[in-house]
Amino acid sequence: MNTNTTTFALPARVLHWLMAVLIVAMLFIGVGMVSSVSERHAWLLAIHKPLGIAILVLAVVRLAVRWRNPPPPLPADLPALQKLAAHASHWLLYALMLAMPLIGWAMLSAGGYPVMLGDSLRLPAIFPASPVAFAVLRHLHGWLAALLYLTFLAHMGAALYHGLIRRDGVLSSMDGRRAATAILPETVDAARETGDAEPGDPA
Amino acid sequence: MQKPAVPQPHSSRAASWVLIAAVLALAVAAIGCVGGWLAPHRLTPQKLVDQFQRNAGTFPGYRRNHAKGVCVEGYFDSNGNAQAYSAAQVFAPGRTPVVGRFALPGSNPYAPDSSVPIRSLALRFTQANGQQWRTGMNSMTVFPVATPQAFFAQLQAQQPDPATGKPDPAKLAAFFAAHPETAAFRAWAKTAKPSASYATERYDGLNAFFFVDAHGQRHAVRWHVVPEATKADSDAARAGDTDYLAADLARRLQQAPLRWHLLVTLAEAGDPTNDATKTWPDDRRSIDAGTLVIESTTPQDSGPCRDVNYDPLVLPDGIEASDDPLLPARSAAYADSYLRRTSEEAHLPGTAAMDAKARGEAR
Numbered sequence: 001m002n003t004n005t006t007t008f009a010l011p012a013r014v015l016h017w018l019m020a021v022l023i024v025a026m027l028f029i030g031v032g033m034v035s036s037v038s039e040r041h042a043w044l045l046a047i048h049k050p051l052g053i054a055i056l057v058l059a060v061v062r063l064a065v066r067w068r069n070p071p072p073p074l075p076a077d078l079p080a081l082q083k084l085a086a087h088a089s090h091w092l093l094y095a096l097m098l099a100m101p102l103i104g105w106a107m108l109s110a111g112g113y114p115v116m117l118g119d120s121l122r123l124p125a126i127f128p129a130s131p132v133a134f135a136v137l138r139h140l141h142g143w144l145a146a147l148l149y150l151t152f153l154a155h156m157g158a159a160l161y162h163g164l165i166r167r168d169g170v171l172s173s174m175d176g177r178r179a180a181t182a183i184l185p186e187t188v189d190a191a192r193e194t195g196d197a198e199p200g201d202p203a
Numbered sequence: 204m205q206k207p208a209v210p211q212p213h214s215s216r217a218a219s220w221v222l223i224a225a226v227l228a229l230a231v232a233a234i235g236c237v238g239g240w241l242a243p244h245r246l247t248p249q250k251l252v253d254q255f256q257r258n259a260g261t262f263p264g265y266r267r268n269h270a271k272g273v274c275v276e277g278y279f280d281s282n283g284n285a286q287a288y289s290a291a292q293v294f295a296p297g298r299t300p301v302v303g304r305f306a307l308p309g310s311n312p313y314a315p316d317s318s319v320p321i322r323s324l325a326l327r328f329t330q331a332n333g334q335q336w337r338t339g340m341n342s343m344t345v346f347p348v349a350t351p352q353a354f355f356a357q358l359q360a361q362q363p364d365p366a367t368g369k370p371d372p373a374k375l376a377a378f379f380a381a382h383p384e385t386a387a388f389r390a391w392a393k394t395a396k397p398s399a400s401y402a403t404e405r406y407d408g409l410n411a412f413f414f415v416d417a418h419g420q421r422h423a424v425r426w427h428v429v430p431e432a433t434k435a436d437s438d439a440a441r442a443g444d445t446d447y448l449a450a451d452l453a454r455r456l457q458q459a460p461l462r463w464h465l466l467v468t469l470a471e472a473g474d475p476t477n478d479a480t481k482t483w484p485d486d487r488r489s490i491d492a493g494t495l496v497i498e499s500t501t502p503q504d505s506g507p508c509r510d511v512n513y514d515p516l517v518l519p520d521g522i523e524a525s526d527d528p529l530l531p532a533r534s535a536a537y538a539d540s541y542l543r544r545t546s547e548e549a550h551l552p553g554t555a556a557m558d559a560k561a562r563g564e565a566r
């Protein structure tokens with residue numbers, strides 16, 4: 001078991017906040033570019049593709065970090081339904097941060113486009129050319145982007161609920177302040193330390 | 204920093220809930236703002252493509268513009284002359300395979316070939332390194348307008364009046380009066396005649412691009428292809444025949460491949476790169492970059508060009524977009540047209556069915 005179970009490991013926290021910024025930015029970039037005919041469409045798309053692939057790589061690294069550093073357990077007094085919602089939404093976020101770039105890459109492959117990440121960097125096709133597959137994947141890319149944004153909203157709302165209303169240490173387990181105050185004998189800390197996280201359990 | 208480890212007292216809880224709700228509302232508003240929900244006047248790719256459908260009808264599975272056409276295949280033999288200006292592999296001496304498409308502008312796939320005096324040629328070059336160059340060219344020397352907003356206004360002015368089934372002449376006159384930049388195109392259109400063959404036409408890229416050479420130096424260019432064939436088969440366009448272009452092309456290709464020369468014109472200081480309504484002076488240097496050879500043709504509903512989006516911003520290393528505002532608008536609108544027609548091919552729920560107008564044409 002990990003030595004410190006009240007906070008996420010530093011690499012996990014760094015990755016969480018870096019990817020939070022990147023993923024939210026990607027959603028704005030995507031929505032902005034498909035609703036524009038100006039030069040914004042071209043330059044946003046030029047950022048969108050390499051940044052999306054970078055998110056795919058970071059997500060894989062992040063899951064590896066998570067596997068090496070199991071996350072702290074949720075507060076023991078959290079109602080079971082809320083725990084379930086937390087776990088399910090975290091897995092959904094992981095699934096979407098892997099699926100979105102893969103779908104973007106696959107849909108361009110299916111559309112017969114060269115998958116260019118810059119002037120000369122080209123990724124190989126990961127799907128055979130097919131108009132039907134292109135159409136399905138392109139719609140999926142849009143719908144799952146909407147689902148990702150809604151899940152992000154719920155996640156951010158929940159984080160603020162923990163931080164402002166429950167004040168149970170969940171928010172600080174990710175924002176890093178917990179590390180500085182962990183020596184204080186806090187009831188919630190005690191509750192969290194007795195939690196029962198399994199290494200593979202998404203907290 | 205000391206922080207309370209116990210839940211908040213009731214009094215400030217309400218304030219916290221309000222804060223959370225405000226943050227979430229702000230996040231929803233922000234994405235809506237970027238997506239243009241609060242800016243209904245913003246021109247979007249969807250609005251452009253909707254307007255094509257409004258003008259001609261909705262024909263499922265077909266391109267929303269340049270709907271009538273045929274696929275062709277062949278290759279480009281580069282002679283290496285353009286290599287000094289562009290590092291793109293396609294300009295190194297050698298052969299690059301090409302999938303192309305001849306077409307008529309307009310959104311009706313059943314339009315008679317003589318209904319417009321313009322033909323188009325789109326090409327997709329697939330380089331050995333996997334990068335592609337896609338270009339769409341029209342058989343005219345200038346584009347009527349310089350911006351997507353003006354193009355949208357033109358499409359709106361051309362929308363048939365339900366009473367007459369024809370565009371309202373007053374609206375067209377008002378559009379041209381408000382857009383003096385259309386003068387060069389209108390002067391050209393006065394003398395233009397529908398050609399009897401795709402093979403005898405010159406096709407112009409119209410938009411400017413940058414070639415980037417091996418040293419990273421950029422050169423503003425435009426390109427066009429000029430045919431080796433000059434003799435149009437005069438009885439091809441027999442009265443009453445509405446589909447003579449595809450037949451003429453097939454007949455010619457049965458005898459021999461067709462050839463065009465790819466000419467790249469180099470701009471000089473001060474030549475506009477952002478205005479497709481203006482030609483560059485005649486004395487600008489043109490390089491003959493090689494020969495486009497078209498060997499075969501297939502119908503567009505089964506040929507290899509069907510599922511290609513000739514997006515002019517699919518470019519290899521060595522060619523870059525210019526500041527021409529038509530280019531990103533084309534890229535965005537073609538993507539939307541492509542999504543609509545591939546969704547229709549996939550029979551996805553909610554995709555367009557043939558509307559009444561289209562059924563009338565298809566009869």
Ligand code: HEM
Nearest residue numbers: 026027030031034049052053055100101104105142145538
């Ligand atoms: C975390 C990763 C990603 C996110 C969150 C994301 C998000 C989005 C969003 C929100 C849209 C607009 C969808 C719509 O309104 O229909 C979009 C469109 C698009 N995305 Fe992504 N995307 C991601 C990764 C990628 C990747 C890796 C690629 C390609 C390599 C890609 C290629 C595209 C393309 C080509 C479009 C459509 C552009 C157009 O139709 O003009 N995306 N994306």
Ligand code: HEM
Nearest residue numbers: 020023066071090093094152156159170171173174202203
């Ligand atoms: C303002 C934005 C955000 C805040 C305040 C926030 C806050 C948090 C907090 C406090 C946790 C820890 C939950 C726990 O103790 O179990 C967490 C976990 C997590 N967050 Fe965020 N987050 C934000 C944005 C995002 C975004 C945009 C994503 C990805 C799309 C994301 C993905 C995740 C995931 C997957 C976990 C679970 C970590 C794990 O168990 O491995 N977060 N977040």
Ligand code: HEM
Nearest residue numbers: 266268269304323325339340408409513532536537540541
């Ligand atoms: C803002 C201005 C323009 C708009 C909105 C527009 C729109 C369209 C659309 C929606 C298509 C169908 C794309 C598809 O489904 O694959 C198309 C095709 C085409 N356009 Fe444009 N266009 C514009 C300007 C131009 C210009 C300046 C040229 C000439 C240089 C041009 C040449 C072509 C050609 C050749 C095709 C047919 C491509 C093929 O055969 O697949 N367009 N256009």
